[in-house]
Amino acid sequence: MTHDPARPLRRNALRLTLAAAAAAATLLAMAPVQSQTQEPVQPIEAAVVTEPAKVELGKKLWFDPRLSRSGFISCNSCHNLSMGGSDNLKTSIGDKWQKGPINSPTVLNSSLNVAQFWDGRAKDLQEQAGGPIANPGEMAFSHDLAVDMLRSIPQYVTEFKQVFGHDRLSIEEVTAAIAAFEETLVTPNAPFDQWLKGDKTAINAQELRGYELFKGSGCVACHNGPNLGGTSFQKMGLVEPYKTDNPAEGRSAVTGNDAERFNFKVPTLRNVELTYPYFHDGAADTLAQAVDTMGRIQLGREFSAQENADVVAFLKTLTGDQPQMALPILPPSSDKTVRPQPFD
Amino acid sequence: MTHDPARPLRRNALRLTLAAAAAAATLLAMAPVQSQTQEPVQPIEAAVVTEPAKVELGKKLWFDPRLSRSGFISCNSCHNLSMGGSDNLKTSIGDKWQKGPINSPTVLNSSLNVAQFWDGRAKDLQEQAGGPIANPGEMAFSHDLAVDMLRSIPQYVTEFKQVFGHDRLSIEEVTAAIAAFEETLVTPNAPFDQWLKGDKTAINAQELRGYELFKGSGCVACHNGPNLGGTSFQKMGLVEPYKTDNPAEGRSAVTGNDAERFNFKVPTLRNVELTYPYFHDGAADTLAQAVDTMGRIQLGREFSAQENADVVAFLKTLTGDQPQMALPILPPSSDKTVRPQPFD
Numbered sequence: 001m002t003h004d005p006a007r008p009l010r011r012n013a014l015r016l017t018l019a020a021a022a023a024a025a026t027l028l029a030m031a032p033v034q035s036q037t038q039e040p041v042q043p044i045e046a047a048v049v050t051e052p053a054k055v056e057l058g059k060k061l062w063f064d065p066r067l068s069r070s071g072f073i074s075c076n077s078c079h080n081l082s083m084g085g086s087d088n089l090k091t092s093i094g095d096k097w098q099k100g101p102i103n104s105p106t107v108l109n110s111s112l113n114v115a116q117f118w119d120g121r122a123k124d125l126q127e128q129a130g131g132p133i134a135n136p137g138e139m140a141f142s143h144d145l146a147v148d149m150l151r152s153i154p155q156y157v158t159e160f161k162q163v164f165g166h167d168r169l170s171i172e173e174v175t176a177a178i179a180a181f182e183e184t185l186v187t188p189n190a191p192f193d194q195w196l197k198g199d200k201t202a203i204n205a206q207e208l209r210g211y212e213l214f215k216g217s218g219c220v221a222c223h224n225g226p227n228l229g230g231t232s233f234q235k236m237g238l239v240e241p242y243k244t245d246n247p248a249e250g251r252s253a254v255t256g257n258d259a260e261r262f263n264f265k266v267p268t269l270r271n272v273e274l275t276y277p278y279f280h281d282g283a284a285d286t287l288a289q290a291v292d293t294m295g296r297i298q299l300g301r302e303f304s305a306q307e308n309a310d311v312v313a314f315l316k317t318l319t320g321d322q323p324q325m326a327l328p329i330l331p332p333s334s335d336k337t338v339r340p341q342p343f344d
Numbered sequence: 345m346t347h348d349p350a351r352p353l354r355r356n357a358l359r360l361t362l363a364a365a366a367a368a369a370t371l372l373a374m375a376p377v378q379s380q381t382q383e384p385v386q387p388i389e390a391a392v393v394t395e396p397a398k399v400e401l402g403k404k405l406w407f408d409p410r411l412s413r414s415g416f417i418s419c420n421s422c423h424n425l426s427m428g429g430s431d432n433l434k435t436s437i438g439d440k441w442q443k444g445p446i447n448s449p450t451v452l453n454s455s456l457n458v459a460q461f462w463d464g465r466a467k468d469l470q471e472q473a474g475g476p477i478a479n480p481g482e483m484a485f486s487h488d489l490a491v492d493m494l495r496s497i498p499q500y501v502t503e504f505k506q507v508f509g510h511d512r513l514s515i516e517e518v519t520a521a522i523a524a525f526e527e528t529l530v531t532p533n534a535p536f537d538q539w540l541k542g543d544k545t546a547i548n549a550q551e552l553r554g555y556e557l558f559k560g561s562g563c564v565a566c567h568n569g570p571n572l573g574g575t576s577f578q579k580m581g582l583v584e585p586y587k588t589d590n591p592a593e594g595r596s597a598v599t600g601n602d603a604e605r606f607n608f609k610v611p612t613l614r615n616v617e618l619t620y621p622y623f624h625d626g627a628a629d630t631l632a633q634a635v636d637t638m639g640r641i642q643l644g645r646e647f648s649a650q651e652n653a654d655v656v657a658f659l660k661t662l663t664g665d666q667p668q669m670a671l672p673i674l675p676p677s678s679d680k681t682v683r684p685q686p687f688d
Contacts, residue, residue, distance in 0.1 A: 063426050064426075065424075065427075066432075070433075070437065071432060071433055072433065072437050077416070080409075081671055082407050082408075082671055082672055082674045083409075083674050083676075087409075087415070087416065088410075088415060090683075093414065093416050096441050097440050097441035097686075097687075099687045276676070277683065285679075285683050287679075288679065322673045324670055325670065325671050326669065326670060326671070327425055327426055327668075327669050327671050328426055329426055329666045330426045332427075332617055332618045333620065335629075335630045335631075339621065339629050340432075340433065342437055342441075343441075343443045
């Protein structure tokens with residue numbers, strides 16, 4: 001599903017009217033004569049679920065606030081699947097309303113990233129999943145307490161045994177299940193993917209102009225591949241220094257290499273219409289602001305109002321089908337489950 | 345769906361084996377010879393949705409944290425539909441991690457209550473729905489700001505117009521849509537309802553003993569009707585004073601009548617297995633504690649361990665089919681939408 005209610009109407013119109021047929025011909029004429037493989041962006045495919053029970057268990061854990069000290073914050077609190085897999089806040093709200101240090105990146109299509117977190121300190125989704133649970137500024141629990149909680153709930157014990165085939169319910173199984181769920185959170189079928197796959201009516205003339213500018217002005221040097229990003233670390237403020245109050249140092253905090261200071265993982269542009277505000281500090285509220293800033297500090301270029309609008313129009317074609325899922329019903333705590341004390 | 349994975353197995357066993365057939369005969373013999381209409385508890389029925397678009401809009405609003413000042417707290421935060429329509433905390437967490445004054449009652453089957461809130465200060469669900477949005481200790485927004493937010497989002501504007509047939513998007517439409525959604529949140533088909541409807545194998549001997557004790561010892565004097573509660577206000581601590589640090593005064597705070605001090609709306613016992621902790625102050629962590637306390641302070645009776653276990657077993661037969669729903673995808677904010685500042 002896209003978030004532009006006008007889109008299906010427009011596409012039907014293109015197909016059903018003479019005027020539209022002419023417009024479609026124009027679009028075809030404007031489309032670069034090259035196959036999909038020549039584009040620096042590739043479409044993404046729907047997830048293939050091979051372990052449905054594991055995914056279903058991971059989904060329950062994803063939505064379970066009992067994985068936090070307070071019993072109030074779940075994975076979904078900051079990576080809200082109703083809101084593009086993010087929280088749409090500059091930085092997230094953690095345990096006791098602590099101000100998070102960095103903008104919450106979307107979980108959507110995160111399996112396509114080369115590493116996890118803005119600084120890439122987790123090599124994969126499973127390693128990432130354990131982070132927020134035990135981070136004192138986020139869910140503020142511990143792996144041991146999270147596991148104790150799950151072991152106290154008979155239905156969880158049964159499900160872990162069914163999925164993993166053994167009785168060891170450890171943080172490894174918890175994070176493996178969460179990661180398996182996250183791997184299903186891809187958003188195929190964006191209008192731009194339809195265009196990449198050959199439907200030249202899937203994006204309009206302005207959107208195509210935006211894509212050509214996106215390629216021609218250098219955005220695509222970092223925002224490439226199926227996720228339009230997520231494949232490399234790049235310096236924020238390449239041409240012009242980026243001014244921010246946010247103290248995050250980026251990649252150098254992981255590698256110890258000062259040359260990588262202020263290098264962050266290039267964020268995906270998939271569903272970027274939904275994942276505002278933008279940048280690691282969440283400083284850009286709108287796509288127009290983000291495009292303007294990126295042009296200036298990364299490319300040394302000031303986009304005109306028309307150019308900016310064209311790129312923004314292109315970026316909105318990257319909204320894919322959002323994951324459709326039933327809200328999980330969580331197994332209730334047992335009498336043995338330790339009750340959270342959020343105000344202690 | 346019930347939350348007892350053993351239940352379907354047990355029922356199949358009853359039907360499929362000779363031993364089970366004998367047990368079923370025993371159950372039938374024990375069942376009181378009376379029709380459903382003679383019971384002080386009535387089954388609840390599935391919701392009939394007459395305005396699906398209104399319900400769907402209400403569902404989006406229910407899950408939308410932009411109805412709070414912080415952009416972080418939605419209706420579902422404290423009435424979590426993955427967790428029996430409550431937050432399973434003694435008292436809820438409000439804006440800036442404020443400690444809520446009272447235990448969050450379940451939204452499930454709340455349309456069957458005579459009034460809303462523990463003190464009944466809202467006459468119906470629509471009146472209730474406006475409360476938390478503007479309560480400085482809960483979502484801490486204002487009705488005007490909530491409406492401004494919604495008006496800034498084209499997809500919401502379109503949906504409100506489709507549902508209500510006019511362009512006035514006011515708090516009345518917001519709360520009407522939320523109430524329409526809440527009215528669908530009923531949980532039919534609990535094992536006890538199946539028993540009430542004539543399936544005498546739907547509850548076992550212990551559960552039936554618990555129900556007989558529930559009736560015979562006076563619990564049912566307050567916990568009656570289809571919701572096993574929600575029909576009257578009663579004094580907490582009728583026989584023996586209830587000790588609590590919670591300052592809530594109950595009904596007298598609404599009526600000004602000091603004789604109603606400490607009178608609270610009798611909570612529903614539907615899905616009570618899922619809605620721990622119990623009482624207006626959330627002081628009872630388990631059903632066993634709650635039954636024990638109720639026996640002593642309301643009935644002047646100390647239940648034996650066996651009696652307590654029987655009543656608890658009966659109470660667990662009140663878990664009905666939880667509302668099944670797709671997680672909504674929320675329309676994104678527009679460039680005009682004011683961004684929340686949770687840390688200001």
